[in-house]
Amino acid sequence: MKRNRNLIILFAALLAGLIAPLVTGASGAGFYTEVLLGGLMAGVLYSLVALGFVLIFKASGVFNFAQGAMVLFAALSVARMAEKMPLWAAMLLAVVIMVALAFVIERLVLRPLVNQDPVVLLMATLGVTYFVDGFGQTVWGSDIYEIDLGIAKEPVMILGQLFEGGILINKDDVAATAAAALLVILLALFFQKTKTGRALRAVADDHLAAQSIGIPLNRIWVIVWSLAGIVALVAGVVWGAKLGVQFSISQVALKALPVVILGGFTSIPGAIIGGLIIGVGEKMAEVFLGPVMVKAFDLAGGGIENWFAYVLALLFLLVLPEGLFGEKHIDRV
């Protein structure tokens, strides 16, 4: 009961924070909706990266810090190969590269470290991060590259009759959201309908039981890391098209970490909903809370979105220690 009460308080506070700018008249409805949509679209990108984390954690219990590096690597591969060939071919080739990367990681990193402590595995993926970052930039170069998806970037006005001045949104943002949604649907289908998907879910449920009925764990790991690589590819292309392919992409991916703890390490819906919450919360905080804080504390500029996501996730964790949809943890001595 106490827990439920805390939950209710938490959500009430969130909701209050969400509608505060509207109620206090800090912004008009049109601008507010624009910020909200912007947050949702950023959230979709976070969800994409978080999805990669969750896939790998579910199947192999590895907290894959390298997901950000994989996003960067995939984006770099596509950007550089697209200079020589059509985009679709570059993407296909990049898929092959990501699968090969998954294979190599499984062989050289995961297999020798089977049964180690989760911290050791986390550290190993940090090693992978350094390696892939260095490797990607050695092979593909370290300038800023562009991915041209052929979608116009100029904003379009929608809902002009509903709000005064309408709402501006970017076409490429809409395309990104659509791509992310499509990817999620495909993944869901794959997990629910195919034999491999079922095997993956079995492994996620219980390694030992899955192995005992003849599911080859090693192959499953390769498949999962490949899937995470492909998700990283989509995230990288979408992100790269928006911001340009550069090293900072792998840093921005750190933003996906609060998303994962907020949603729960083991939940795909958690990654998506968590991403949306973080995306919206962060944009709202930056736009509406930031100026207030700058004024109140005499700061040298806002930038609270750097930590807001983490604090938001922490607040959630204090009420729900396993995240929104994480597996409940029962301790036995």
Added chain:
Amino acid sequence: MLYRENGQFKTSYRADQQMLPILQDRMFMGLLLAFVFVGAPFVFSDYFFLSILIPFLILSLAALGLNLLVGYCGQISIGHAAFMSVGAYAAYNLVLRVPQLNFLVVLVLAGLIAALVGLLFGIPSLRIRGLYLAVATLAAQFFMDWTFARVKWFTNYASSGSVSTATIDLFGFPINSPVRKYLFLAAVVTVFAVLAKNLVRSHLGRAWMAMRDMDVAAEVIGIRPVYAKLTAFGVSSFYVGVAGALWGFVHLGSWEPLAFNITLSLNLLFMIIIGGMGSILGSFFGAFFIVALPILLNRAPDWLGIDMSTAMVSHLESMIFGALIIFFLIVEPQGLARLWAIGKEKLRLWPFPH
């Protein structure tokens, strides 16, 4: 033959409880300390002091602090550089605003302030654990990065946001040359290492280890989790805060807002993983490895006579660094301290096979 404990009988509780019960260990430690404080200043060059030994000593102190939390109490933190920054900025502000304080007092106060902040960020550990906690500690990292970059008071309204420090004056004795800096650091680190060694043998250290091994069972036998976890966060942040103050004042001298960023946090974690979790000695091994490796990698192309662009070198460095980390984890997941222990074990039997 040389290293064995038979014949060394303990006839009192005092003898039984001493820190280094084996005679050869005591002799080794005595020789080591003699070399560190007397021999080293004559042997090494200024370059070696400035680029290797000074960062090594400070980072081993920080790694030691992190090891108390991660290795002994089992609470992972990926945000410990944040507490270094708290220590550094606390020391900066103390020296700036209360200039009559002795630097040693400043150091302790900076550590205490860092410990307070550490306690604050340790509170979530009572509710969440494992990897969730690890990610949650990143909140400390980003929040502190932001605080020191944005809140002008901490940097004394410097327009660039970077701060610079004056030379430390210790009882009228300025710490300005590399050798003096080194000796000062060696003294501080020795004191803190001895303290840590004894701390982990005390009831507090045993409570931490019980917490690490199984927190529910520890609770059942009467260890208060709130007390054990929060003291671990507090003590660990104290150590790291002191290290941060030293890093700022002795090593960097002046620093930018993001001098204590997430890369430093990750490096601290690497140090204790490679050195050995739950080992005081391991913190030193790990710190040396992480400090020396990039320097070695940086110079390797020169030695091999290969001409490369700087960007290329840094990318290759990152690759080799990553690969070596993985290699080490695979070969010896328990860290270099484990190799040391194996070596000692072998030495005990040597030259007889069993």
